[in-house]
Amino acid sequence: MDALKKELKESIIEQLNLEDFTVEDIADDDTLFGDGLGLDSIDALELIVMLDKDYGIKLTDPNEGKAVFVSVEVLATYIAKHRTK
Amino acid sequence: MQPCYINSAVSISAQDTLDNSSFLENTISFEGQLAKAIHPNYKSFISPIASRRMATGVKMGIAAAKKALALAELETPDAIITGTGIGCIEDSEKFLNAILDNDEEFLTPTSFIQSTHNTVGAQIALTLKCKGYNVTYVQGAASFESAVLDGQLLLHENEAKTVLVGGTDELGKYLINDIILAEAAEKQPITTPFGEGAHFFSLSQSKQNNSFAAIKGLKIFNKATAETIKIKVEDFLKEYALTTENIDAIVLGKNGDAFDELYQSLQDSSFKSTPQLHYKHLCGEFFTASAFGFWTTANIIKHQHIPEVLKLNTIKKSSYKNILLYNQLKGQQHSFTLLTSC
Incomplete structure (x- = not known):
């Protein structure tokens, strides 16, 4: 699980161009949207595509997305359970 | 205008x-x-x-x-x-x-x-x-x-x-x-x-305390040859009651290709006795490289000084009031821009 969390943090930094962040700057339970990392709706779309492309998970229900993208911790748990690749 | x-x-x-x-x-x-x-x-x-x-x-x-x-x-x-x-x-x-x-x-x-x-x-x-x-x-x-x-x-x-x-x-x-x-x-x-x-x-629209140059005229046209460009430049200047002799420097968008003959045609005729400048060796060629030429020209008027690196000939003027920019790419998209001191 730790390896997946690290991988996710690296992907988030790279895909969302968070130039000023390093893996160490993102805590497992940091809120991704709003006050935490400050991600927005465009980032949410980027993350949805990332889930599909890298882990074979298709998120179609917006409410499900809201729950999944709370933090790296929650996201990693969800991926571990639902990944198809 | x-x-x-x-x-x-x-x-x-x-x-x-x-x-x-x-x-x-x-x-x-x-x-x-x-x-x-x-x-x-x-x-x-x-x-x-x-x-x-x-x-x-x-x-x-x-x-x-x-x-x-x-x-x-x-x-x-x-x-x-x-x-x-x-x-x-x-x-x-x-x-x-x-x-x-x-x-x-x-x-x-x-x-x-x-x-x-x-x-x-x-x-x-x-x-x-x-x-x-x-x-x-x-x-x-x-x-x-x-x-x-x-x-x-x-x-x-x-x-x-x-x-x-x-x-x-x-x-x-x-x-x-x-x-x-x-x-x-x-x-x-x-x-x-x-x-x-x-x-x-x-x-x-109006002159301000920090105004240092003015755009007097601008013309865009799509076609010209080494022959017709001489007439076009004279016609353009005529619109502002100027002749080629009133131009204190000409800034050319030369990039070394075959179409430089259009610039050369002006250098060898109408602007033979005018300070001739180029700039694309400094900024490179790109579609809006002429904006670098515009920046250069505005600064020449502001500072009343031409940096050596821009000069194509050794002719000097005591002051730089009217400067003409001419740019084209591959013999198309020609433009004359006339800047003046204010």
């Missing part, structure tokens, strides 16, 4: 031009085929949250635009008009490559949103919260001149009192290699490197 006044001129180019303390004093010469822009610390101009999705051209454009407004002591212009030949090619390439790499699946929105030609103008407006007139011109090598002409018309028609005009183009990573290959196959190819840059200017 009434002249409009230049109150600030800002350049981000392959030379150290953003710093206003010197004017082309220590220039860089290029050995290779690319003249990449010298980038400032963009954090001084754009917040990290906003800049993380911006490609090179957008960052250059916003930084140059913001500095142009600051120098002109203007918070929000009435209009923002941008010229670009190739738009945000970096993001266009990224998006198109993602389509190919992922077999038309998994397309992310950011590079698509940022890949349009009007991204720079739009991002400047968003940054300034400027809801005024906002247009981007994409007219090849006459893109910047089209933006200036529109600005001039807005001021002349009293539809705006202040206008921010600029030109911006970025090198990108892939298309430029094809352009270099295509150019190498030409009999007489472009010999200057290929470049990039962003140039912005604050223009006003």
